[in-house]
Amino acid sequence: MRKFLYLTTMLGLFILNGCSTKKEAIVVSNDKGYILYNLNDNNTGQNVYEQVSSLNSVDENNINTEHLHILNFHWLHNHYGKLYSIVKKDGKYGIINDEGKFIVKPTFEFISKLYNDFFIIKEDGKYGYLNDDFKVVQKPIYLDAKEFSNGIAFVKFSNEKWGCISDDMKVLLYGKFDGIFPFINSFARVINDDKWGFINSKCEIIVEPKYNYVNNFCGDTAKVLLNDKVGYINNKGKEIVSTSLVYGQNLNE
Template identity: 40%
Template sequence: MNIKIIILSLSIALFFISCSSKDGFVIVEKNNKYGVLQKNGKEIIPPLYDEILISSDKKNKNIKTEHLHPINLHWLHNYNGNRYVIVKKDNKYGIVSLTNKILVEPIYEYISKEYNGYFIIKKDNKYGLLNTDFELEGDILYSDIINTSEIIFLKSNNKWSCFIDNKIKEKEKFDEIYPLIDNYSRFVIDKKWGFIDKECNVISSAKYDYAYDFSNGYAKVIKEEKILYINDEGDEIVKPSFHTGQNY
């Protein structure tokens, strides 16, 4: 039975039955299952999987591209040069090396691309983390995870924690948490707003009725229906006497 192979240029969105990586590998389809061959035809991973997602090496890190095609190709970019593919089989995801070694059994409902040194995984409707050695980092018990460039936020028991330097910090402290902007993140506790820095240190306690993101080292906040400004040390530099005001 023939295996169909079509090399796809990444600059053109086409429907296809296979595609290539720039490293000399091609995804192939046989009987609606997908595998990986070298361009010379040598089989690397047999066509056993419902989907295959390819990773590249560290020289391409932080490049974000998504190609919404029938096989759901998503180019991943890892930091340590490991070559692997994320595979889907029987509606579960795992990770296989380009020597056909199973690094992570296909038991997860979801596996993200590697970012900030971790994969986000999902199992039994709960989220967890895999490190770059493909090992679990703690338990799979979170209802949500936000992975940013400097810090990871974990949600459990309807509260958010920080995960930084492989440790949980400020465990289940925040009611809401927002992505880092200018190295600072807004949070909410008991309907009051404050800020943490990229090390999860509180620079401004939860005392404002609302807070805007930092911009150029300053943030606009609202307190008792008045507007004031704070600096990146949490100091109030303008007294709360204005009803309107622009961001810095």
């Protein structure tokens, strides 16, 4: 027999977890999983989910759906006024609205939080993107994928190297590097075969990986290390202080 929480308990969770919406949608649990109820709609509450992962607002982080034991009851009004939640059903992830209807069918192995207008999705071991209209704008074809920032995302291509795509899903830089670090001051450090270099905010290579290590840019210059000697480069990748100084300090200083 299903054991539903008493109304007072539900309201307590409702208050503690900030579950209110304009349509009074709440989440309750029974012995089989979690159920969404819209108190204004008698047709909700028919689907049982293994997980209900929710969002607070378009500018805040969703819970990490990799931690399947965590349940967050917070709901999101995105900038189109839609309410939705990421759910897990029959081992797959999808997205429902506050009426409990699927707006993204549960076919994915993973759906990330919404960040800068995109969800990262995973299907058959490959990664792609879903936009905030819940449309697949990039079928899962990449070995890995990162969040978009300033219109650019780093993705891992079939050659197991990292490159860049734009937010209209065009390839800006085909897989070239073993790793790409986040943009700092409009430049990102890249590494290949244990050598370091830089790309700019257009994913153009300004320094091929050749240094033993590089610092992030500070203003228009970055400190670099080559063969235990320190130098400086400008934002065009040109050495303005040759790597001829004896390395006798921490490169981060």
